[in-house]
Amino acid sequence: MGETLAQLGENELLHRLARFAPAGQLDDDTAQVHTNEGELLINTDVMVEGIHFSEDTTTPKDVGWRCVTANLSDLAASGVDQILGITVGLVVPPETPWDWVEKVYLGIEAALKQFGGTLLGGDCSRGDQRLLAITALGTLGPVRLHRSQAQPGDSLVVSGPHGLSRLGLALLRSDPLIEAALLPDKLKQKAIEAHQHPQPCLKALHALQTCKPAELPWRAGGTDSSDGLLAAVQGLCRSSGCRAILDPTGLPKDPDWPLGQHWDSWCLNGGEDFELILSLPPKWATAWLQVLPSSQIIGVMEQGPPRVEWAHGKGEVSNFSSFKHFQ
């Protein structure tokens, strides 16, 4: 039978699939489509019950909202201008109540109403497990963000704090360790909101598009942090052939975020943060910090092997708990 996907892991799987697409096409989550009339961005995300959402922690309306958000976040992390819309491939067991489906679509509708675009169609089928495959379509704005466009000398900047969604999940699951931590109510509310009702990083992108110093070209490395902050920075390193140096005292945390290794790990590896992670010339980074108060510098890009290291020679940043798709 040969190797299984569990043995390969996701990175090797994507690497092997890359040969079926034009060179570089699968390097980012979003693909660029050249038409005679202009450039389009297209992105597909699959969300499976029991893996990406569950009835315990996510209402059906939030399932719809999060599916759209995850897709639009990828379009934002590629430099979208106008969001045209989405298609929905819906798979559900026949015993699924209509009520569940309706609420999912109400969540989809609410997200499209807020962020733009329309429901363009789709397909439905029965299957053993509830899942949605969403494809989002948009036009390209002035800067095409790519993982491969980071350069040594860039500042590494993020649009907001990380780890909130992971904390929200723990709270929704009534994790006893977290309940014992006596967190401020404000942080708890923010974390649950981040998990159930995430926002795509479209505002952060818009700020980036409007603040570029005139003397700089439209070149920036970028991705979103849907698989976690560290995975996002590792993606930039791998595709750009650069080393990232992170400042251990400058992790992007909420002001109320507790201290400790466990909490740092959730900030780095929590996942589903949907923030923009950018590699920018320092002048552009500074301009972005001024127009987007939630953003911050977390490190620099340097020449060197493609990996993420702590500043002051403190070794490689560990991703022991990052999200694995097939393991």
Add this chain to the structure above:
Amino acid sequence: MGETLAQLGENELLHRLARFAPAGQLDDDTAQVHTNEGELLINTDVMVEGIHFSEDTTTPKDVGWRCVTANLSDLAASGVDQILGITVGLVVPPETPWDWVEKVYLGIEAALKQFGGTLLGGDCSRGDQRLLAITALGTLGPVRLHRSQAQPGDSLVVSGPHGLSRLGLALLRSDPLIEAALLPDKLKQKAIEAHQHPQPCLKALHALQTCKPAELPWRAGGTDSSDGLLAAVQGLCRSSGCRAILDPTGLPKDPDWPLGQHWDSWCLNGGEDFELILSLPPKWATAWLQVLPSSQIIGVMEQGPPRVEWAHGKGEVSNFSSFKHFQ
């Protein structure tokens, strides 16, 4: 818990989902996207193991081929010009061999090579069941085919024979009734080929685009017969508010197709035929028959309640065995 999808059935489900999309957007399988630079067609199809394909009857390479074909057939039935490409949402259990995935993508690659477009990207996730959600993107040609554009007085025409794919499935499953029927080898081979290696109706569309009598406007009703011939004609009737009259002696069958009610039923309701079903002004229909030898007239569209009837007042055409997505 309210109604389940099994209780609703697919037509009612689609009807209820229609309110989440712009008016008429879900009326056809393919959606039209207006951009500032031109019109795009986009279509999503989901194919689930155990429902749309199975290891017994379809090689992994043919799974990939058929997924692309089904999507391109929908684009063709909407009037595509250039096929831009597809995205693939792949869901597989972790124990799936890489070999299976690779062969699926080889089938996808072969279909794109033959019909145009590239692999634009996608997403992978683990799940309980193998499935593919494919979204195809293309530009719109001179005529936008809609189910809703049929008119009384039109000829009802199809691009080729129907039922072959259903026969191929029966042969691949070694159905004893079929094995006893002593069919010509030529028919058997054609049927297995139609099931495992279907062709999207792009040639038939191209013929249609080039043969329009100059005095007629670019108006035609159309769909494909992926859910079966009768379902396709019923869709035209429902969306256009017309009655279709079928000639019982003029069903579109292969020259070697046996006589009998069972065989007529497979022609009408077999499904997965991927032919173009058009409602055309008689002059345009005649021109199409001349440039596309496999095509034929199967009836006419009339004013009347939206249903499909046999000619000479012989009653409504039954679809007792048509494909149900949720039942």
